[in-house]
Amino acid sequence: MLDAKTIEVVKETAPILKEHSQEIGERFYELLFSRVPELYNMFNQTNQKRGIQQGALAYGVYLAGANIDNLKAVQSMVKRVTEKHRALGVQPSQYPIVGEALIDAVKDVLGNAATNNIIEAWEKAYQAIADIFIKIESKLYQQTEQQPGGWIGNRSFYVDKKVKESEVITSFYLKPKDGKTLPAYKAGQYLTIQADIDGEKYSHIRHYSLSDAPNKEYYRISVKREDAKEGVPAGIVSNYLHNDVSEGDTLPITAPAGDFTYSSDKQPIVLLSGGVGITPMMSMLNTLIKTHAEREITFIHAAQNSKVHAMKEHVKKLAEELPNVTSYVCYSHPTDRDRAEKFYDKEGFVDLDWLKEVLSDNQKDFYYCGPLPFLKAIDSALQEWDVPKENRNYELFSPMSTIEEA
Structure with a gap:
């Protein structure tokens, strides 16, 4: 439990983090990747280059801080992030590393405005938030592994069929290479694919929505080829899947995840x-x-x-x-x-x-x-x-x- 003074300081200073979210996010990733470069394998590098990931990270921290005394108010954000963390394989041991880089980024960006009292309060808040995320993610890992056919980490799937759906979208029908049971999933969830591409120093991780009803034979994703346009580079993974991955090729995939699922009531x-x-x-x-x-x-x-x-x-x-x-x-x-x-x-x-x-x-x-x-x-x-x-x-x-x- 956080003390009243810590909660007060965090809530009062959360808007400052929001105001500087992009700068804090950029500095955070600079520090994180310089200290633990292998984490490049876990992040979407295209979003890094476009500056999307940086702002999103710090904004998420702001939301948690602004609602530190009532995290139920940001339950949807917490659920979305923890589902992604499970899909990416985030581990409890990584939270302290991330926390140190985040606090150091706040210090660097805010300078003298980041007083000892403010930093101490945010260190406590981060630990409290991390504990909540770790607890939720632990349950997600257990549920994922214990369901029929479930697995943790990557599992090899081969492309059984590759079907062109339009000029820019192609479907990939994926079957487990080990021939074992496929776990069920909820409509609206996604798969997470690791692409190891020739000439790329790090792996590229992408989430792709499942595009068919759950069944016992295959998973299907339908991927849009992202071409270069208006200063935005071509999608590395989407072009790799469209141009280089053929039927019979294998891909490392983590189990279905995601919170975008429909309710089961009878309303239209x-x-x-x-x-x-x-x-x-x-x-x-x-x-x-x-x-x-x-x-x-x-x-x-x-x-x-x-x-x-x-x-x-x-x-x-x-x-x-x-x-x-x-x-x-x-x-x-x-x-x-x-x-x-x-x-x-x-x-x-x-x-x-x-x-x-x-x-x-x-x-x-x-x-x-x-x-x-x-x-x-x-x-x-x-x-x-x-x-x-x-x-x-x-x-x-x-x-x-x-x-x-x-």
Whole structure:
């Protein structure tokens, strides 16, 4: 238990850490990697280069500090981070190393403003937060290992099939090389892949959403090839998977993880996706039609056009055959053929006026995934429509914990 004075100091100074979150994050990783360079293998180096990871780390520390006397208020952030830590294989012995680098980064950035009282309070707070994370992660490791077919660490999977879904998205059907049981997972969760690429000094770790319903034969991920654009380098791992990994090749993978899963009640559900954000939604859709045959499902997908729209025929067929499934498509830049053959329901972007047109009411559970601008637009529209927070659920393909950070 933290004493009242420590809690007071941490809560008072948390906004200062928020103000300097990017600088603290950058300094933290400089110190951490200089002291323990092998940890490069655990972090997304592309996010490092883009500065996303740095700001997200310090912002997460701020959130925990600001709610140090009521961590239940940031329960969703804690759950998201601990799931990722389990997937990455974070160990209790690494927390002191991280803590030292973090406190030293705060000292370096804040300078004389980081008084002894402030540093001592944050050292205590960090230890308290670390203890909570370690306890939660210990349970996650146990649950993961003890479930039928479960495992800890990497397990070798081979690519059984590689299927092109669109001009930019390809599906990989993965089967365990040892031929043993596959553990179940919840629709919306992800796999974590370790890519050891020729010419790269360190391993690259990536999370990819599972894109099919749980089954006993395979895992499926559907990966978008990230090409270089507007000063952003091409995705190292996505291009490796698309261009260099073939059927029969093996990949080290950790067991499914993630907290973006749907509730099992009977309320109508709306699945909204933008671009490659369709992947967890496809897992949810394919699971719902098997397990909740009478639940009303509305599937809305936004893409540039049919060329990059993955799995469109599958969704279209389900909507035609199943009375409880309705599908809508929104294209921002439709092709001439899209217009001629009416491949979409709306041209432009998903907005509140259109949602009100296609949905009977807002008494539904909403799940959405896609690029950050898409998520912000959808979340803002749903808030304006008075959809309660507990009915608004999203997955962010980013180290950030909430869309409010960006």
